[in-house]
Amino acid sequence: MVKSTASHDARERARQVASKQAKNTKKGSGWIKATVALLAVAIIAIVATVIINTNRNKIDDAGPIPESSNVHGGIVMDKAGIKKGSSDEPSRDINSLKSATASHTVTQGAQQTPLPNGIEPAQQAKKNGEPVKLVIFQDYNCVHCAEFERQYGDSVQKLVNEGKVTLEIRNLTFLDAQSPNKYSARTANAAYSVANQISTDQFLEFQKEIFSHQGQGGLSNDEIIEIAKKHGADISEDMKNDSWRSLVNVVTQESSQNGISGTPTIFADGQQYTTTDFNAWIDEIIKAKEKK
Numbered sequence: 042m043v044k045s046t047a048s049h050d051a052r053e054r055a056r057q058v059a060s061k062q063a064k065n066t067k068k069g070s071g072w073i074k075a076t077v078a079l080l081a082v083a084i085i086a087i088v089a090t091v092i093i094n095t096n097r098n099k100i101d102d103a104g105p106i107p108e109s110s111n112v113h114g115g116i117v118m119d120k121a122g123i124k125k126g127s128s129d130e131p132s133r134d135i136n137s138l139k140s141a142t143a144s145h146t147v148t149q150g151a152q153q154t155p156l157p158n159g160i161e162p163a164q165q166a167k168k169n170g171e172p173v174k175l176v177i178f179q180d181y182n183c184v185h186c187a188e189f190e191r192q193y194g195d196s197v198q199k200l201v202n203e204g205k206v207t208l209e210i211r212n213l214t215f216l217d218a219q220s221p222n223k224y225s226a227r228t229a230n231a232a233y234s235v236a237n238q239i240s241t242d243q244f245l246e247f248q249k250e251i252f253s254h255q256g257q258g259g260l261s262n263d264e265i266i267e268i269a270k271k272h273g274a275d276i277s278e279d280m281k282n283d284s285w286r287s288l289v290n291v292v293t294q295e296s297s298q299n300g301i302s303g304t305p306t307i308f309a310d311g312q313q314y315t316t317t318d319f320n321a322w323i324d325e326i327i328k329a330k331e332k333k
Contacts, residue, residue, distance in 0.1 A: 100283060100286045100287055100290055101287050102134055102135045102136055102287065103132055103133065103134035103135070103136075103287060104132060104133070104284075104285065104286070104287025104288055104291075105131060105132045105284075105285075105287075105288070106128045106130065106131060106132055106133060106288055107233045107234070107236075107237055107284070107285055107288070108125045108126050108237050109123055109124075109125060109233055109236035109237045110127075110128060110233055110236075110285075110288065111124070111127045111128050111159065111209075112127075112128040112129055112130050112133070112159070113157075113158050113159035113211065113292070113295075114133070114211055114212075114288050114289070114291060114292030114295075115159060115176065115209040115210065115211045115292075116209065116210045116211075116212075116232065116233065116236045116244070117207065117208070117209045118201065118207070118208050118209075118210075118236075118241040118244065118245075119172065119201060119204065119206075119207045119208070119241065120201060120202050120203070120204045120241065121241075122240055122241055123236050123239075123240070123241055123244060125237075132287075133287070133288055133291040134291070135287070135290055135291045135294055138291065138294060138295045138298060139158050139295060140155075140298065140299065141155030141156060141157055141158055141299040141300065154300040155299050155300045156300075156308075156311060157176075157178075157296060157299045157300060157301060157308075158295065158299060159176075159209075160174070160176055160308050160311055161174065161310070161311055162311045163310055163311035163312050164311075165311070166310035166311045167310065167329070167330060171207070172204055172205055172206050172207050173205065173206045173207070173309050173310050173323070173326055173327050173330055174206070174207050174209065174308075174309070174310055175197070175200075175206045175207065175208050175209065175307070175308070175309050175323070176209045176211065176307070176308045176309075177208070177209070177210055177211070177305055177306075177307050178211050178213055178296060178301050178304055178305060178306040178307070179210065179211070179212060179213065179304050179305045180212065180213050180214065180215055180216050180225050180304040181212065181224070181225060181228035181229065181232075181248075181251050181252065181255070182216045182217075182220065182224045182225045182228070182255065182259065183215075183216060183225075183255070183304045183305065184255060184256060185304065185305060186252065186255075186304050186305045187252045187253075187255035187256070189305050189307075189319070190248070190249060190252040191252070192319070193319045193320065194245070194248075194249055194252075196319070196320055196323075197245075198242070198245045200323065200327075201241060201245075202241075202242070205327050206309070206323070206327070208241075210232070210248075211292055211296065212225075212228070212229035212232055212289065212292070213225070213229070213292065213293045213296055213301070213304055214226045214229060214289060214290070214293045215293065215297075215303070215304060220259065222259050224259035224260070226286055226289050226290070227262060227265065227280070228251055228260070228265060229285075229289040229292075230279065230280065230283060230284065230285045230286050230289055231251075231265045231266075231269060231276055231279070231280060232244075232247075232248070233279075233284075233285040233288070233289075234269070234274065234276035234279035234280070234284065234285065235247050235269050235272065235274040235276060237274075238273065238274040238275070238276075239272060239273045239274050243272045243273050243274075244272075246272055247268065247269060247271075247272040247274070250268050250271075250272070251265070251268060262280045262281075265280065266280055307319075309322070309323055309326045310326055310330065312326060
């Protein structure tokens with residue numbers, strides 16, 4: 042009888058342990074299911090955030106041309122101010138880029154390359170009876186552009202104020218390929234907005250200050266907005282909405298396919314700057330034109 046009772050007790054204890062383990066297994070299974078469900082929700086949230094941010098940062102292929110830009114994306118200025126409404130098109134589309142005219146070329150070393158759109162060939166420019174047209178392809182994140190500004194920015198501003206040159210700025214974004222925050226594009230967008238609102242001198246002072254921060258990791262939008270405000274422009278909405286980023290992309294791509302491979306690239310009346318003394322080079326072109 043004792044043996045029977047002991048055997049019964051052992052079986053009962055085994056049954057209780059098995060029952061407890063089954064319950065724990067069910068509880069564990071429920072915990073695992075709940076964890077998997079939470080992870081799935083988290084993954085969905087992360088994916089949704091990435092999609093939203095990607096869409097928010099996506100720049101349309103086509104977009105409007107600001108008042109301060111010509112059809113080629115250049116900001117043109119002289120001593121009278123920044124030229125407004127000079128584009129004969131209301132918008133540009135990156136899928137409809139314009140190729141440079143094959144008959145218009147410029148010598149680069151031993152090679153002939155296309156003269157970018159909107160730049161008059163040298164032989165024609167010499168006879169047009171206008172001030173020398175100085176066109177600068179630049180990038181606000183470019184160390185060499187910042188160095189050019191430091192060395193010659195005041196000289197360029199003086200020539201503009203004296204009426205000896207008309208200046209055109211085309212801002213490119215070649216360096217954004219290595220930039221996590223698209224600094225080149227953001228400052229180029231800002232430049233159009235600033236140029237919409239202020240004078241030639243104010244714009245050139247704004248540009249000088251932007252270049253003075255080159256190499257410091259890139260300014261935030263708020264910092265760019267504050268610099269613009271110091272020079273008389275409120276650009277907060279255009280920065281928030283990326284108002285001119287489509288045009289910035291068009292200008293960069295079109296310039297690249299028309300022979301611009303680096304910044305700064307500079308032309309004066311169809312002649313490309315390739316020497317080491319900008320002041321001597323531009324003075325020679327101005328004096329030669331004044332004799333005509």
